[in-house]
Amino acid sequence: MKIDSIKIAELAGVSRSTVSRVLNNHPNVSEKNRKKILNIIDEYNYIPNLNAQTLAGKKNKVIGVFIYEPNMNAQSTTDTAYFMNFTDTVVKEAFLNNHQILVDYLKDSNDEKRIESFFKNGNISSGIFIGFLRENLFLEKMIESDYKVVVVDYASQLKDNAKKTLYINTDDYGGGTSVMEEILKKNNKKVLFFSGDKKKLSGLERERAYVEALKNKNIVINKTLMMESDYSREKAYENMKKILDSNIKFDSIFSSCDNMLFGVIEALKERSIDYKNMEIWGFDNLKYTVPMGLKTVSPMLKDTAKKSIKFLISDITESKVEYTKTKLIKNINEYFEN
Amino acid sequence: MKIDSIKIAELAGVSRSTVSRVLNNHPNVSEKNRKKILNIIDEYNYIPNLNAQTLAGKKNKVIGVFIYEPNMNAQSTTDTAYFMNFTDTVVKEAFLNNHQILVDYLKDSNDEKRIESFFKNGNISSGIFIGFLRENLFLEKMIESDYKVVVVDYASQLKDNAKKTLYINTDDYGGGTSVMEEILKKNNKKVLFFSGDKKKLSGLERERAYVEALKNKNIVINKTLMMESDYSREKAYENMKKILDSNIKFDSIFSSCDNMLFGVIEALKERSIDYKNMEIWGFDNLKYTVPMGLKTVSPMLKDTAKKSIKFLISDITESKVEYTKTKLIKNINEYFEN
DNA sequence: CTGAAAGCGCTTACAG
DNA sequence: CTGAAAGCGCTTACAG
Incomplete structure (x- = not known):
């Protein structure tokens, strides 16, 4: 059986206007009518049609x-x-x-x-x-x-x-800064950095954290340690291989996202490089990072x-x-x- | 400016009916009118009101x-x-x-x-x-x-x-069966099993796989190796501790979900039990399981x-x-x- | 406190 | 192929 506000109104012996008022918690309804209508609504399991309500100007949820x-x-x-x-x-x-x-x-x-x-x-x-x-x-x-x-x-x-x-x-800047503190307090100086997508706010902010942290420690910024990337695993993997092929030295790694970090680790594993004791950080707390024994930042x-x-x-x-x-x-x- | 189907109709010099027909891909509209209406719709960026369409009987997406x-x-x-x-x-x-x-x-x-x-x-x-x-x-x-x-x-x-x-x-039964095959082919006989919520189909089916696999290998089913549970980590942790406190022997583990498996592993770690070489399986492929070095079934x-x-x-x-x-x-x- | 009526923006059966 | 009109199920301003 189709049940709409007209039916409810009939059953309660009032007009649809009054039913609507009850539905919308308007104050100007007699207590007697309100109770009666509410009971009928409940009894008949009536729920107003959202589309009609919206069309008539009500906001939905x-x-x-x-x-x-x-x-x-x-x-x-x-x-x-x-x-x-x-x-x-x-x-x-x-x-x-x-x-x-x-x-x-x-x-x-x-x-x-x-x-x-x-x-x-x-x-x-x-x-x-x-x-x-x-x-x-x-x-x-x-x-x-x-x-x-x-x-x-x-x-x-x-x-x-x-x-x-x-x-x-x-707080990407704050998070990045905390990571750099952890890395630098262990006396690392050559922090390899994988930047994220600079078209996104997070990419900019995490890189800013890296740069500022080094400046504050008076460590000269070495551009060859800063790898431009785009948050993709593939790109990070390629970049890491390039680093390993060159004679660029690094003592720690900060990847501005976990996804890239995974590419980095792949490259390290391929060369059988033991990274277990190195300070290595990602960002984003993707589900697999910490279970794999790596460290990260939860947003x-x-x-x-x-x-x-x-x-x-x-x-x-x-x-x-x-x-x-x-x-x-x-x-x-x-x-x-x- | 408010733009509705009437406005489009006016602009095109037709009735709303015709506009509606174009909108709904009805065949009976002259090619000339269809083109004209489509152009105006595009020009004015008109999108029909979904609530009105639904109210009028159209299905939404x-x-x-x-x-x-x-x-x-x-x-x-x-x-x-x-x-x-x-x-x-x-x-x-x-x-x-x-x-x-x-x-x-x-x-x-x-x-x-x-x-x-x-x-x-x-x-x-x-x-x-x-x-x-x-x-x-x-x-x-x-x-x-x-x-x-x-x-x-x-x-x-x-x-x-x-x-x-x-x-x-x-295919919970199939998945469970494959797990049991892996476990049994390594010659394990005492498979500790953590059942899931029997109020769910998956709970029943995974247990059935465990039982049938043992039967097929003519291994007597040992009820003390079958822990009733509810998919919760806590319950599985408690159950595992009970096992370890008893003198029940087991040589492998099949937990019918990863979530419980994590509780199981916690208990093993607490007692410093070396489980690295034991055949241990979960189910569901929750994000942390495999990165932690455990095995599981992807649904x-x-x-x-x-x-x-x-x-x-x-x-x-x-x-x-x-x-x-x-x-x-x-x-x-x-x-x-x- | 209450009701009759207009309006929200569409679609579709009907008549032509 | 096209238009006038009814209908979808509500809400709210208006009049009382």
């Missing part, structure tokens, strides 16, 4: 998560574990706050159009954007729009005309996810920048506690 | 993923990595097929009501259910309903009155996800049962290839 992944295709093996880790927590936080999550990827302008229409037509009440390159035009537009959005690891500087936007960032994505949801379901409308502190993960216990 | 997690709460540390792994692939597959995913958890009857309304009101076009215990009443109802659904690892037997349902299962969730999406976006309406083959993962290379 769905939050969009939009992941930028230009390489997405049927053959792609891109590891998006990092993002799903984040999404996982977002889904749980949303659930605990009575919201649901729509997950969508974004690759080209078709996707941009779709996402804009989700906002415009109220399929989602707000959105979280992650994985974007710096100065992405579409994202800038979202930031300036009237839609409530969170941008993750995108920029450290609030845009002048940003509206209802939370910029939330991993504490759960915190980021929690702050994001909190912002979106609050009625805060001012824009702001927030940071999530990172945490060093040195052993399996810290790994599981995290 | 959102697929729900519903994860059963009775312990979900603010303090919960439940590891749902397994599910998110699955969801990850589902999201990607959906994206490649022009669909989006709504992720939602399910804990109690309120959640059931919400999910039913998502179906009823067309907020989703179909749904995938994962993590459910056997004979869950709500799920049985969904299976019998007219909604198109996929149930993952739920039951091996098609229900008589199942409608438009794909039962998709990991090939990607295959399961792909088959699920394929079923849901096809126009198949008969119900059926399918299985996804598992794969043994013995070393880090196999781990990364997976």
Whole structure:
């Protein structure tokens, strides 16, 4: 049996307006009618049609998560574990706050159009954007729009005309600095560095941490120890082989992400180089790093996810920048506690 | 400027009906009008309102993923990595097929009501259910309903009155059998077994594999080597300690999930027991297992996800049962290839 | 505190 | 091939 607000109204002997008022917690309904209607709603298991509600102007409880992944295709093996880790927590936080999550990827302008229409037509009440390159035009537009959005690891500087936007960032600089402290306090001087994607905020910040840490220790920066990369395992593997083929000396390694670190380790293993006692650090706390006996930095994505949801379901409308502190993960216990 | 189908119609000098026909690829529109309308749509960046379309009876492109997690709460540390792994692939597959995913958890009857309304009101076009215990009443109802659904690892037997349902299962029995083969061919006879949650299909099937493999080798089943458990790390840890405190002898271990295996290893380490040369297997291929030097079975969730999406976006309406083959993962290379 | 009515933006059966 | 009109199921401003 189809059951809609008209049926409920009939059953309760009132108009749909009154049913609607009860549904939306309006105060101007007699206690008697409210009770009666609520009972009938419950008895008949009535749930209002979300599409109709949205069409009529109500906000829904769905939050969009939009992941930028230009390489997405049927053959792609891109590891998006990092993002799903984040999404996982977002889904749980949303659930605990009575919201649901729509997950969508974004690759080209078709996707941009779709996402804009989700906002415009109220399929989602707000959105979280992650994985974007710096100065992405579409994202800038979202930031300036009237839609409530969170941008993750995108920029450290609030845009002048940003509206209802939370910029939330991993403290990449702080995390990188802690790693360098660990490395340098063991008296290492020749830290081999693998930089990440400079088109992303994280790539810039982690490199800045490396450079500043050396400067503060008055260690001359040796460009040949700084390998440009793009967060990919393959590139890092090639770079590491080049280093080993040259006569460049190093005493420690900081890879600005775990994914690259794995390529580095592969190259070391191939040459049977014993790296067990060397200070070697990655970043991101990908699931395999610490179990493999390596050290890394956790971006504490759960915190980021929690702050994001909190912002979106609050009625805060001012824009702001927030940071999530990172945490060093040195052993399996810290790994599981995290 | 607000732009709707009426505006497009005006601009093209036609009625909304014709615009709608173009939008929905109906054949009965003159080529001239179709072109003109398409151009205007493109020029004005018009995207139809999904809520209105759905309300008017169109199916949308959102697929729900519903994860059963009775312990979900603010303090919960439940590891749902397994599910998110699955969801990850589902999201990607959906994206490649022009669909989006709504992720939602399910804990109690309120959640059931919400999910039913998502179906009823067309907020989703179909749904995938994962993590459910056997004979869950709500799920049985969904299976019998007219909604198109996929149930993952739920039951091996098609229900008589199942409608438009794909039962998709990991080949737990096959995977467990392969593990036992590996263990037994090394001449082990006393295989310590940690069973999973018997309220789930996987718990039953993996235990069946253990029992049958021993029978086939004419090894007498020793109940004291079979530890009842519930997939939790804590319980497995306690069970392992009990074994070590007793004088029960074992020469190999098969834990029916990696999560429990970790508890088992903790207990072994505490007693400084050297297990490096022992045949030890987990199940599920959780991210840390193989990097820690242990062996496990991959449920090939990607295959399961792909088959699920394929079923849901096809126009198949008969119900059926399918299985996804598992794969043994013995070393880090196999781990990364997976 | 309550109801009749307009409006949200589409689709589709009907008539031509 | 095309348009006028009804319908999808709500909400809310208006009038009382």
